[in-house]
Amino acid sequence: MFSTEFLDLPPLQTAAGTVHLPGSKSISNRVLLLAALSAGRTTVHDLLDSDDTRVMLDALRQLGCGVKRSGSTAHITGLDGRIAAPGPLKLFLGNAGTAMRPLTAALAVLGGDFELDGVPRMRERPIGDLVDALRQLGCSIEDLGQPGYPPLRIGRPQLRLDAPIRVRGDVSSQFLTALLLALPLVARQDIVIEVVGELISKPYVEITLSLLARFGVAVRREGWQRFTLPAGSRLQSPGEIHVEADASSASYFIALGAIAATAAPLRIEGVGESSIQGDIRFIDAARQMGAEVTSFANALEVRRGAWPLKAIDLDCNHIPDAAMTLAVMALYADGTTTLRNIASWRVKETDRIAAMAIELRKLGAQVEEGADFLRVAPPARWRPAAIHTYDDHRVAMCFSLAAFNPAGVHVRILDPRCVGKTFPDYFEALFDTARTDTPHIPVICVDGPTASGKGTLASQLAQTLGYHYLDSGALYRITGLAARRAGLALDTAHEQSIARLAATLPVRFEGERVILGGEDVSEAIRSEAAGMDASQVSALPSVRSALVELQQSFRRLPGLVADGRDMGTVIFPDAPLKVFLTASAARRAERRHKQLISKGIPAKIDVLRADLEARDARDTQRAVAPLKPAQDALLLDNSDQGIAESVAQVLGWWEDKQSFRHA
Numbered sequence: 001m002f003s004t005e006f007l008d009l010p011p012l013q014t015a016a017g018t019v020h021l022p023g024s025k026s027i028s029n030r031v032l033l034l035a036a037l038s039a040g041r042t043t044v045h046d047l048l049d050s051d052d053t054r055v056m057l058d059a060l061r062q063l064g065c066g067v068k069r070s071g072s073t074a075h076i077t078g079l080d081g082r083i084a085a086p087g088p089l090k091l092f093l094g095n096a097g098t099a100m101r102p103l104t105a106a107l108a109v110l111g112g113d114f115e116l117d118g119v120p121r122m123r124e125r126p127i128g129d130l131v132d133a134l135r136q137l138g139c140s141i142e143d144l145g146q147p148g149y150p151p152l153r154i155g156r157p158q159l160r161l162d163a164p165i166r167v168r169g170d171v172s173s174q175f176l177t178a179l180l181l182a183l184p185l186v187a188r189q190d191i192v193i194e195v196v197g198e199l200i201s202k203p204y205v206e207i208t209l210s211l212l213a214r215f216g217v218a219v220r221r222e223g224w225q226r227f228t229l230p231a232g233s234r235l236q237s238p239g240e241i242h243v244e245a246d247a248s249s250a251s252y253f254i255a256l257g258a259i260a261a262t263a264a265p266l267r268i269e270g271v272g273e274s275s276i277q278g279d280i281r282f283i284d285a286a287r288q289m290g291a292e293v294t295s296f297a298n299a300l301e302v303r304r305g306a307w308p309l310k311a312i313d314l315d316c317n318h319i320p321d322a323a324m325t326l327a328v329m330a331l332y333a334d335g336t337t338t339l340r341n342i343a344s345w346r347v348k349e350t351d352r353i354a355a356m357a358i359e360l361r362k363l364g365a366q367v368e369e370g371a372d373f374l375r376v377a378p379p380a381r382w383r384p385a386a387i388h389t390y391d392d393h394r395v396a397m398c399f400s401l402a403a404f405n406p407a408g409v410h411v412r413i414l415d416p417r418c419v420g421k422t423f424p425d426y427f428e429a430l431f432d433t434a435r436t437d438t439p440h441i442p443v444i445c446v447d448g449p450t451a452s453g454k455g456t457l458a459s460q461l462a463q464t465l466g467y468h469y470l471d472s473g474a475l476y477r478i479t480g481l482a483a484r485r486a487g488l489a490l491d492t493a494h495e496q497s498i499a500r501l502a503a504t505l506p507v508r509f510e511g512e513r514v515i516l517g518g519e520d521v522s523e524a525i526r527s528e529a530a531g532m533d534a535s536q537v538s539a540l541p542s543v544r545s546a547l548v549e550l551q552q553s554f555r556r557l558p559g560l561v562a563d564g565r566d567m568g569t570v571i572f573p574d575a576p577l578k579v580f581l582t583a584s585a586a587r588r589a590e591r592r593h594k595q596l597i598s599k600g601i602p603a604k605i606d607v608l609r610a611d612l613e614a615r616d617a618r619d620t621q622r623a624v625a626p627l628k629p630a631q632d633a634l635l636l637d638n639s640d641q642g643i644a645e646s647v648a649q650v651l652g653w654w655e656d657k658q659s660f661r662h663a
């Protein structure tokens with residue numbers, strides 16, 4: 001997951017390959033609650049691991065439910081309708097509506113002493129209609145803040161089950177879902193729920209009914225207005241249950257296929273058209289806009305059909321979450337797209353109608369918003385934009401698709417971490433399937449002499465920007481080590497043999513660790529002797545050539561920071577930012593001395609200084625790719641700068657080269 005402050009998306013061009021979708025949030029949290037309330041032990045496969053499922057699992061643990069997780073499987077020992085820990089208990093439910101609403105209902109009918117709260121946005125998301133319905137039933141619920149919004153305190157109920165319970169259906173279908181999930185716990189007699197107003201997002205209620213059936217509860221329904229939980233209903237674990245992949249998450253990749261899968265279809269694994277999730281009907285909308293979609297049992301293949309996409313005018317009530325993706329597809333359409341009946345967007349993670357309008361306009365689109373609609377005309381001229389994401393995962397994911405714009409303008413996604421709510425590895429999946437010409441992938445080069453702080457600076461830049469990191473010196477160090485181990489003298493007589501070794505190094509980078517042929521050599525290559533060996537092999541032209549391709553292969557989306565001696569001059573001559581980092585020999589020797597001593601390696605400062613000056617001399621004087629600043633490099637002498645200051649300086653230079661308009 002990218003936990004950076006922002007993530008810059010360079011111009012993306014096409015899409016190909018296969019994406020494996022994570023489990024559905026809606027199904028995961030419903031299944032977890034049902035498993036927790038039912039009798040028996042449930043093994044849940046393919047469970048989504050995200051912020052929202054984590055808050056649900058934490059709450060269930062607090063309530064005394066047995067929870068064991070291993071990877072994407074969870075084993076839940078059900079409470080059989082009795083709360084093991086009836087409080088007093090405070091449950092923090094983040095911004096997870098799929099946890100807040102059903103838990104409120106379940107705990108209110110079972111009774112205890114509970115306080116339910118969440119993040120500040122959760123305190124702005126209405127729950128009053130559900131609370132009203134539960135109060136009709138005789139539940140004890142106290143508003144602890146603004147009436148009708150969390151936080152809530154739940155006490156012991158005096159249940160009255162004989163009259164129908166009336167609940168509003170036109171604000172959020174989660175209120176009805178919450179009642180349906182909770183009422184089997186007290187169905188000593190038939191319990192009737194009547195929906196007031198037109199029920200929105202019916203497909204989510206279908207999911208609820210279908211999962212209740214898996215847990216042994218057959219709800220009778222008359223249209224979408226009246227639901228009856230039969231007397232004697234009891235939640236019973238099905239034993240094993242599989243969570244379908246998330247159909248709303250599929251929408252980003254269906255759109256990606258429609259926009260950018262030009263040569264071959266993009267394969268999306270985990271859901272097919274027969275999914276129980278209503279958002280799968282996004283496929284119909286994508287097809288209307290021109291996508292070519294083929295469905296398999298548990299997968300989809302999508303490719304570009306009509307281009308530009310066709311503008312549509314659509315009632316999106318049945319696909320409220322996935323419809324946000326249509327608003328970004330509209331940027332690529334041949335006219336104005338209108339998305340109707342989306343009032344529920346206003347009470348989601350953020351006011352999504354307002355958020356989408358503001359951010360689409362930043363890209364140059366003409367947008368009109370109404371109480372329950374959004375109208376989008378594509379940009380006449382695309383503008384680079386920094387997209388504010390409002391702590392809303394869907395805003396972040398759908399706006400990533402703007403990076404395929406034909407003008408090639410850059411898109412910055414602020415707070416990309418918010419995708420953790422439903423799809424923590426969304427951007428990794430995007431970068432696996434998106435393709436762009438190599439020159440579009442940004443590289444920052446940091447070259448300079450030994451111990452100037454290149455590695456420290458480059459790895460911190462990479463971390464801040466979410467870019468890959470190449471420590472090219474490590475490759476020469478590994479080559480030196482491999483040559484020594486092969487008994488080769490590090491001289492011109494053995495140049496071809498060492499070059500062959502370099503070309504076929506069985507090397508793997510695992511985070512900070514360097515693995516050579518299965519052995520962890522991270523420590524071995526860091527010695528001063530290994531540095532000297534690296535300096536010797538690096539002076540051999542054939543060795544340098546043998547390593548070029550490997551170094552260039554590190555240039556992958558979303559970008560790269562590379563440190564070494566010839567990054568800017570030879571390996572990435574087209575890099576948009578090149579830094580030549582220096583510090584006085586005395587300062588560098590001091591730093592290296594400190595570094596070695598801190599690792600418990602004895603060292604003498606004057607010996608170190610002599611060694612590094614010898615390495616500098618060899619590096620600068622060799623015939624091939626000598627150490628020197630690239631013509632267009634910016635020079636940075638950090639002799640009197642701390643690490644944070646150097647990082648800030650280079651980030652400032654990088655920012656100066658960007659063209660984002662901040663919100």
Ligand SMILES: Nc1ncnc2c1ncn2[C@@H]1O[C@H](COP(=O)(O)OP(=O)(O)OP(=O)(O)O)[C@@H](O)[C@H]1O
Pocket residue numbers: 449450451452453454455456457473531591592594595638641642643644646
């Ligand atoms: N600006 C700085 N101020 C103080 N110390 C620094 C600074 N930059 C780096 N250092 C310290 O100097 C030491 C050497 O830094 P680093 O290993 O990053 O250098 P390098 O140029 O990558 O070296 P080499 O070329 O040998 O790999 C480290 O202990 C690091 O913490």
Ligand SMILES: Nc1ccn([C@@H]2O[C@H](COP(=O)(O)O)[C@@H](O)[C@H]2O)c(=O)n1
Pocket residue numbers: 450451472473474476477531534535536538539563564565566567615619
């Ligand atoms: N691009 C590069 C990187 C390194 N070298 C040589 O390898 C030696 C070790 O590098 P470190 O950065 O890990 O210290 C270095 O002294 C150079 O001789 C190189 O030539 N080109």
